[in-house]
Amino acid sequence: MKISLEAEEIDRVIEMAWEDRTPFDAIFSQFGLREADVKALMKKELKFSSYRLWRERVENCQTKHINKRNPEIDRFKCSRQKLISFNKISKR
16 A cells, blocks of 8 residues: 555545445545555454455445446435545535
8 A cells, every 4th residue: 555544544444444335436536545455454454353344245245346336326425424525524
């Protein structure tokens, strides 16, 4: 991984990686991390058992990869979630 991240950014990447509806493309657009970089970060930051559970979840999740997603899903986040623009939470 070539990009250095602050602790808050690492926490946000991990949170986004665990979210089913957040594709890897959203993580790339906000942090510049490709799928392989996210996997390496998760392996480094999580306990091995947690990493293994996450990997199984990602492999079976159709919404983490844009080309596997249902075309009706056209957003990265829940409509009820606060607006997020390049990882800066803005007020409604």
